[in-house]
Amino acid sequence: MYFESIQQLIVMDGHGIYVWSAFSITIVVMLGLIFKPLYQAKQEFKNIQLHIKLQQVNAAAMQQKDSDAPHT
Amino acid sequence: MHPIRKQRLQIVVLIVIASSLAAGLIVYMLGQNANYFFTPSQVLQGEAPKNITIRAGGMVVDGSIERSSDSLDVSFLVTDGLADLKIYYSGILPDLFAEGEAAIATGKLDGDKVLQASQVLAKHDENYTPPEVADAMKQAYDLKQQEQYQSQEAKK
Amino acid sequence: MNLNLQWTWFHRLGSPRWFYQKTQRWLPWLSLIMLSLLALGLVWGLAFAPQDAKQGNSFRIIYVHVPASVVALAGYYLMAIAGAVGLIWRIKLSYMLMRSAAPIGAALTFVALVTGAIWGKPTWGAYWVWDARITSMLILLFLYLGVMALRHAYSSNEAADKASAILGLVGMVNVPIIYKSVDWWQTLHQPATIKFTGAPSMHPDMFMPLVVMIAGFYMFYAVTLILFTRIEILRREYRSSWVKQLVENN
Structure with missing residues (x-):
């Protein structure tokens, strides 16, 4: 390691606050870019499942209607 | 297609x-x-407008920095190799501000072609070197200068 | 020979289904390479690279500032070209890529601006200066945000895609301006350290971790672009049978 101790690595001769804040902001933004689509994928799967179910229910209702038709 | x-x-x-x-x-x-940037020689030739905020800059002249002992007032000369411009400033200077380094000041020119700066920024170059390497380079440079000087002396 | 035959590969490449299935297999590998590069670059840059003779340790910000800026600029070209391909050939996937590139590019431009501001304080003496490089980078952020916002201005995907693609193309002229701004104007920002021709003006001990970080950021861009585009595919293709099958098997 370039620094003699962890303490020095954190302080960086007084520049630590700048260096560490720049790196933290970068990492937070990058993590956000990774996890946002992962979360959205789950949501999208749920939406599509709902869409499929709705279609099935509609189709069943239509069939019911057709088979009911002659009696009325 | x-x-x-x-x-x-x-x-x-x-x-x-x-x-x-x-x-x-x-x-x-x-x-x-x-964008209102002027070199020291442009300022001294009267090309820069007075009482309008301008930017001027150049290399800080060796030994020209004068600090006040009881306040943050500082004055120094910047040069573009042709002319020297005097700059007055009151405030904390950036880390990279040093003799032989480039500085850019924002401020207004007074009647004596002296820039009263409201902001002084240090400009740095695109070179990055570790301190040990920079020291070694400086030593090699000094040695070369010395050799050149000695060879010139020998010729005489 | 039929002229159209030459273009079939191009259209197959533009199939959302093909993209979704291929990237499924690529993603784990790309993520692995990305993580190793970024971890190596971060530790190397923060703890092992020597400090700069003039700037001291604040120069370490270069290891996030430069990769973010480089990829944000390259990403703009990708977005604009994807938009142009969409305009000319009406390839659906191309518009989806363009849409996905905008938020990633905006986030990276934001990172470049913020880390630059933090770096500016100890070295220049100011967080923000209306310098040509910084101002043109801010315009890049607005262009990215503009492409993102245009989507909400239209009710139909098709009209929004067209408008976004045109804005992306018009804004493309800003990218070479950003590159050359440090040479054209008297700026506070230093010229480029990495040059197209000639050696970099940086000691190898400091330059190597920067190369690793830039490679890591490119991999990060690839991974996030794929992730965002897959969402876009699900949103636009939810009626197609292969998406339904995919969801039902899940």
Whole structure:
């Protein structure tokens, strides 16, 4: 390691606050870019499942209607 | 390629060319105004306007930095190799501000062609070297200077 | 020979289904390479690279500032070209890529601006200066945000895609301006350290971790672009049978 101790690595001769804040902001933004689509994928799967179910229910209702038709 | 696609390609190319031309013109106009930056020789030749905020800068002259003992007032000379401009400033100077380094000051010129700066910024170059290497380079440079001096002495 | 035959590969490449299935297999590998590069670059840059003779340790910000800026600029070209391909050939996937590139590019431009501001304070003496490089980078952020916002201005995907693609193309002229701004104007920002021709003006001990970080950021860009585009595919293709099958098997 370039620094003699962890303490020095954190302080960086007084520049630590700048260096560490720049790196933290970068990492937070990058993590956000990774996890946002992962979360959205789950949501999208749920939406599509709902869409499929709705279609099935509609189709069943239509069939019911057709088979009911002659009696009325 | 399909003629319709060809037509669309032509439209796209046209958009790129037109916007490039517009941007080129803006760049050219900005260059004419040179965003109020002046070199020390331009200032001393009277090209810079007085009492308007301008930017001026150059290399800080060795041994020209004078600090006040009881306040943050500081004065120094910057040079572009042809002329020296005196700058007055009151405030904390950036870490990289040093003799032989470039500095850019924002402020107004007074009657004596002295810049009363409201902000002083240090400009650094694109070179990055570890301290040990920089020391070694400086030593090698000094040694070379010494050798040159000695060889010149020997010639005499 | 039929002229159209030459373009079939191009259209197959533009199939959302093909993209979704291929990237499923690529993603683990790309993520692995990305993580190793970024971890190596971060530790190397923060703890092992020597400090700069003039700037001291604040120069370490270069290891996030430069990769973010480089990829944000390259990403703009990708977005604009994807938009142009969409305009000319009406390839659906191309518009989806363009849409996905905008938020990633905006986030990276934001990172470049913020880390630059933090770096500016100890070295220049100011967080923000209306310098040509910084101002043109801010315009890049607005262009990215503009492409993102245009989507909400239209009710139909098709009209929004077209408008976004045109804005992306018009804004493309800003990218070479950003590159050359440090040479054209008297700026506070230093010229480029990495040059197209000639050696970099940086000691190899400091330059190597920077190369690793830039490679890591490119991998990060690839991974996030794929992730965002897959969402876009699900949103636009939810009626197609292969998406339904995919969801039902899940």
